[in-house]
Amino acid sequence: MASVLRERSASASIPAYTADAPGHIAVPSLFAVAPETTAWIWTTVAIVAALLILEQSVYRYKKAHLPGDKWTIPIIGKFADSMKPTMEGYMKQWNSGALSAISVFNIFIVMASSNEYSRKILNSPNHAEPCLVHSAKQILCPDNWVFLTGKVHVEYRKVLNTLFTRKALGIYVNIQDVITRKHFKSWLEDAAKDPSPKPIMMTCRDLNMETSLKVFCGSHIDDVAAKEIGDRYWDITVALELVNFPLALPGTKVYRAIQCRKVALKHLENAAAKSKQAMAAGKEPECMLDHWVRTMAEPGYKGRKDFSDLEMAMVVFSFLFASQDAMSSGLIYGFQHISDHPEIYRKIVEEQERVRGGDPDRPITLEMLDDMPYLRAFVRESMRVKPPVTMVPYKATKAFPISENYTVPAGSMVIPSFYNSLHDPEVFPQPDELQPERWLDPNGSANQNPKNYLVFGSGPHKCIGLEYAMMNIALVLADAVMLMDWDHVRTEKSDKVQIIATLFPQDGCLMKFCPRARA
Numbered sequence: 001m002a003s004v005l006r007e008r009s010a011s012a013s014i015p016a017y018t019a020d021a022p023g024h025i026a027v028p029s030l031f032a033v034a035p036e037t038t039a040w041i042w043t044t045v046a047i048v049a050a051l052l053i054l055e056q057s058v059y060r061y062k063k064a065h066l067p068g069d070k071w072t073i074p075i076i077g078k079f080a081d082s083m084k085p086t087m088e089g090y091m092k093q094w095n096s097g098a099l100s101a102i103s104v105f106n107i108f109i110v111m112a113s114s115n116e117y118s119r120k121i122l123n124s125p126n127h128a129e130p131c132l133v134h135s136a137k138q139i140l141c142p143d144n145w146v147f148l149t150g151k152v153h154v155e156y157r158k159v160l161n162t163l164f165t166r167k168a169l170g171i172y173v174n175i176q177d178v179i180t181r182k183h184f185k186s187w188l189e190d191a192a193k194d195p196s197p198k199p200i201m202m203t204c205r206d207l208n209m210e211t212s213l214k215v216f217c218g219s220h221i222d223d224v225a226a227k228e229i230g231d232r233y234w235d236i237t238v239a240l241e242l243v244n245f246p247l248a249l250p251g252t253k254v255y256r257a258i259q260c261r262k263v264a265l266k267h268l269e270n271a272a273a274k275s276k277q278a279m280a281a282g283k284e285p286e287c288m289l290d291h292w293v294r295t296m297a298e299p300g301y302k303g304r305k306d307f308s309d310l311e312m313a314m315v316v317f318s319f320l321f322a323s324q325d326a327m328s329s330g331l332i333y334g335f336q337h338i339s340d341h342p343e344i345y346r347k348i349v350e351e352q353e354r355v356r357g358g359d360p361d362r363p364i365t366l367e368m369l370d371d372m373p374y375l376r377a378f379v380r381e382s383m384r385v386k387p388p389v390t391m392v393p394y395k396a397t398k399a400f401p402i403s404e405n406y407t408v409p410a411g412s413m414v415i416p417s418f419y420n421s422l423h424d425p426e427v428f429p430q431p432d433e434l435q436p437e438r439w440l441d442p443n444g445s446a447n448q449n450p451k452n453y454l455v456f457g458s459g460p461h462k463c464i465g466l467e468y469a470m471m472n473i474a475l476v477l478a479d480a481v482m483l484m485d486w487d488h489v490r491t492e493k494s495d496k497v498q499i500i501a502t503l504f505p506q507d508g509c510l511m512k513f514c515p516r517a518r519a
């Protein structure tokens with residue numbers, strides 16, 4: 001081989017113009033290179049070839065017998081698919097096996113589609129921990145509590161659980177009701193000016209953002225600050241792609257998201273300081289921050305007390321981050337599902353009339369929400385059919401023997417799917433059909449198989465805000481059916497899903513609103 005290389009180098013090294021006889025075509029200068037350059041080229045080719053062979057061998061070794069492509073696309077793997085994910089693409093992967101393999105940029109990924117394996121990943125903190133997309137750490141700050149794992153995470157969560165007790169939810173419900181009614185008033189004013197159907201994607205996001213900020217911070221955040229955060233928050237949503245440009249340089253999505261976080265944290269830190277002052281002055285708690293400060297001051301409280309303004313701000317920011325897209329998705333599909341099912345709409349209205357005693361202006365309380373079993377069943381079912389979050393990436397921290405005959409290699413990504421558990425025909429007959437009634441029978445298979453309801457995950461990182469989230473979606477829809485008549489304008493894209501961190505109807509859900517006639 002070496003002699004072949006030498007020979008070729010020797011002939012190629014003759015300068016083209018001296019070796020050329022008249023009438024001959026000139027040898028392209030590409031070949032007219034020094035022997036050492038040619039050796040360098042061949043060495044590079046050999047190294048690259050060896051690396052490519054190694055890449056394929058490692059992939060095939062890790063994949064073992066799992067379904068998945070036999071060969072991975074060199075270097076990028078399934079990167080193109082991950083840039084524009086589709087439900088069809090995911091389904092194809094999930095349907096290929098309870099465990100299946102792919103690779104993206106040499107990150108080896110095991111996808112779990114069955115309930116058993118998905119739950120095993122979520123409930124094996126000694127082998128796997130959440131692995132948010134790379135940009136999440138840059139956006140949330142690496143020292144945000146959401147990146148904690150193990151015992152410290154459990155301890156931190158214990159404190160935060162106090163923010164979602166029934167007592168706390170009782171404070172939040174009134175704020176949610178007031179903000180929701182304010183937004184509906186403005187939706188109706190806009191509709192009166194221009195009655196053409198409009199996508200509700202952004203209007204729902206705005207409603208969620210203001211509700212969250214006022215529930216979390218009350219009057220400690222003013223309207224200007226809330227608007228500034230709301231206006232810029234989309235920059236964060238779009239930066240949550242699986243793979244982003246690695247450096248947060250000006251002009252990149254991650255850079256813009258980081259600027260949004262800086263603005264938000266400044267306002268939230270300020271709100272935490274004001275809350276501490278208000279509670280020290282003996283005021284009544286009126287939001288989550290107040291409730292937190294007051295709880296820490298209670299004589300029986302045994303948890304950690306020394307949370308700085310910045311730490312409290314980072315917690316609130318983590319809640320915004322975790323909830324904004326998922327809540328918007330849940331709410332938009334709630335609107336769409338009610339409009340597309342007149343029978344369900346009729347039952348929800350009947351229940352509302354009963355609970356409110358015919359008075360749509362009566363503010364909603366926790367007790368009233370308790371008395372709305374049909375609406376709560378609908379919200380559960382709506383998110384089962386279209387789960388806002390279809391999967392959550394985890395990372396194997398060590399070799400993870402997930403099944404009898406397969407061990408996920410340490411360092412791999414493991415991605416449990418929620419969709420399949422939520423659409424399991426054994427547990428949810430006619431799984432794609434919206435049937436709130438399935439949740440009304442305590443002995444029915446839906447209620448008898450709570451392990452399948454993975455909308456909020458499972459295990460130590462299960463959604464901390466799930467009660468609050470369900471309550472908020474129910475409350476908004478309850479007010480919506482009482483205060484407005486709405487008409488969903490269906491398009492051929494209404495039932496198609498787009499994935500922007502969470503699921504949304506591809507047409508953004510086109511709605512027409514008008515005030516509901518009063519008796």
Ligand code: HEM
Pocket residue numbers: 122130146157318319320322323326327330388389392454455456457458459460461462463464465466468469470
């Ligand atoms: C419809 C709305 C929501 C959905 C579908 C949803 C779903 C989820 C899911 C699937 C997880 C990951 C669970 C796991 O890894 O096992 C999660 C985690 C989390 N969620 Fe939610 N969520 C929603 C609303 C909220 C709200 C309103 C808040 C806060 C107010 C919140 C705060 C969090 C936090 C902080 C985590 C991380 C918990 C931890 O790592 O300990 N979420 N959520």
